Amino acid sequence: MDEKRSELPLWRSILIIFSCTLAMIANITANSSLSVSLPTIERELRIPQAALQWVVSANPLSNGCLLLLFGRLADLYGRNKAFLLGSLWLLAFTLGCAFVNDAITLDILRGFQGLGGAATIPASLGILAHSFPPGRARALAFATFAAGAPLGGGIGTVLGGVLTELTPQSWRSPFYVGAGITTLSMVGALVSFNPDQPSNEEDRRVDWIGAFLVTAGLVLIVFVLGQGEVAPKQWSTPYIVGLLIAGVVLVALFIIWQYHLEGVQDTSQCLLYPNPRSRCASLSLLAMRHLPTPPPIMKLSLWTRARGRVAVVFCVAFLNWCCFQAWIYWVTLYYQNYVGYSPLRTVVRMVPMFVTGLLCNAFVALFVGHIAMTVLVACGTTLTGCACLLFAVINPNAPYWAFGFPSAIIAVIGADFVFACGTMYVAKQCLPHEQSVGGAVFQTMTQIGTALGVTVSTVVFDRVLESKATKNGISMENLTSVEEPRRLTLPAYRAAFWTGFAFGICACLLTVIFLRVGVIGHRDSASLSPTLTDVEEPITVTNSARESAVEREKEKA
Known part of the structure; x- marks a missing residue:
């Protein structure tokens, strides 16, 4: 199997990586492009503010909760089939979202849209792990795939703001862009993907x-x-x-x-x-x-492999995404609701994050075979935590270059390092028929981390704001003046960022204490990091073995 994978032509290898990365970009763009357009959608479709969150939440809700099932189905019935069917599904419902005229329909279509991403992302991870044996090519493939996340965030955010303001279709335009990206991904997959190999499991029940x-x-x-x-x-x-x-x-x-x-x-x-x-x-x-x-559907022993280090990787991914997504959520609100910037001015201040994301993944591709995974993950989680720290101590009167710019540069480093290194490590520990399930578990942990990080920081924000308002004798309903909200909400914003910082530092401590993993990304990495070889060998049962077992049972009888 490895020999066949190593004989892939260069153009085909590039196209496989390109197609999987486009799938990641399409999945991230589906959410990032919409967040900037929310005020326009709220006005045009007359959505109450309390119900507006479901326009955003419907997609990640269905996406995150079905990753494990679709990952298992991809491993059983073919990752190529799962990728193509998921992409076709995503294309259909992305286009459908562009034609809706009421909020309920948009919420429903967004929920169905998430099913496409739930199918394509685990299948992509399985396809990359199967197509590229451990080595420099796999490191490059996974790093490029991980770069799809910041690239998708950048494309979605920038195009979402620009197209919403400058095109006649307004907030509908980003959906057309997402559909185009998905189409390119499907075409590349049809041309380059290997035919599905039958699962080597004897019991293929679901x-x-x-x-x-x-x-x-x-x-x-x-x-x-x-x-x-x-x-x-x-x-x-x-x-x-x-x-x-x-x-x-x-x-x-x-x-x-x-x-x-x-x-x-x-x-x-x-x-x-x-x-x-x-x-x-x-x-x-x-x-x-x-x-x-x-x-x-998910072996619990997967979490205990490599002496429990796989479980540590999952937990670090969970905590890091709690920190990273809390930073993105509150920075966007800080710029628009506290400072008063327009969506376009907010996007401009987020651009350094997307540039750094691409550079980080290039760095991982080049140096993952030379720097220990523990060092990369520990540095990444620390820097993402420090991005929250900069806003936790921010001076609103200081220029953007003092706090906002360095925070935007370092915020995405943890997400990129953890995603690239984490998915490579999990793929190394998974059996051939578990690659998509392993990737699905990793993705599920990041999705839950996204929801929990935003929720916990929101609770902290609301409680601090309520406490400050009560001390000043102001009810929450009367926060309508210009000066009072700015004076009272700044401590609440800072508390939310302190919460994100706590998540990032917890991820760093967990890495330093429990994740002792050496260099990954090359075939000889096992000699440098013995933990990478702690993988169960698949059990294959032949007919002769069965016959011998039956004969032994007869003799005992």
Whole structure:
């Protein structure tokens, strides 16, 4: 298999990377282009401000909650098929969003739009891992793919602001651009992708029970995180409390169910290859006869590989995205609502972030084979945290170059380093039939981190603002003057950025203490970092092995 992958022509390798990166750009652009257009959409479609968030949240909600299921389906039935079908789906609903005339339809189409990204991104990670063996080519492929995130953010934000203000189609124009990017990605995939290879798993059933539990649980949790602050009684609203408890219970049941199914799979192997380490529990044997026991949609042992370092990578990605997305969210609001800049002036101040993002991924591609992963991730998470720190201590009267410019430069470094290094490391630890699932788990952690980071920082912002208003004898409903909101909201903005800084520092400490990983990205990296070789070998069972096992059972009888 590796020999076939190494023989790819240069033009085909470039086109594979190009197509997968365009898929990432299209997925990010679908959200970033819309955030700048929200005020225009609010006026044109007459959307109440309390309901405006669902225009943004519908896409990441469906996207993040279905990554794991679609990743598993891609591994089973073909990553090429999953990529093309997901791209076609994304294209159809992106174009559909450009023609809507009411808020409810836009929310629904945005939710369906997210399903396309949920299919293409895990499939892209699996395709890259399968097409490029460990080495410099894989490092370049994953770094380029990771560059699609800042590039998509830059394209979406800049074009979203420019096209909304300067084109007759206004906020609808970015959807046309997104559809064009998706079309290019599909064409490149049709020309360059390898035919799907059948899965080497003997049991190819889908764990639909686990898929339901994890999808329903994540939907409820992400919904509550986005709705908790705007509910009638905020977090004490009965349906918010109930849905949060239900979501946590469903996720807990999913974990228990996955543990059980993995035990069943170990039991089936134990019957063929007696092994005292296999978990041949009587409960599992009973379940094999009376309950559906497909392979788990996500093996819990994936988290424990490399002595638990895979789990650390997932947690670092989660915390880093809490920090990074909180920075993006509050910087945008600070510039527009506090300083009073227009969307276009806000975009200009964010441009350094996109330039740095591209440079960072080029840096990773060149030096990931020479610098330890721990150093890259620790430096990246620290710098992203410091981006929040600069705004936490900002002087509003200081020029942009004192706080805003350096913050925009370093904010994206952590996201790029963690994404590129993290996805390469996870791909290294995954078996051939788990590549898309591994990428899906990584992406799911970043999506949950995005929701939690914005939610927690919003709670902090609201509580600090409420406290300052109460001390000054001003009700929250009466914050309508020009001077009072500026005087009272600055401490609230600073508190929100301090929250983001805390997330970034936690990610850095977790990296330094628990993520001791050496150089990755080259074939000889195993000698430099023994943790990279702690991968389970796939178990293949031949007919002769089965016959031998049956004969042993007959002799025992």
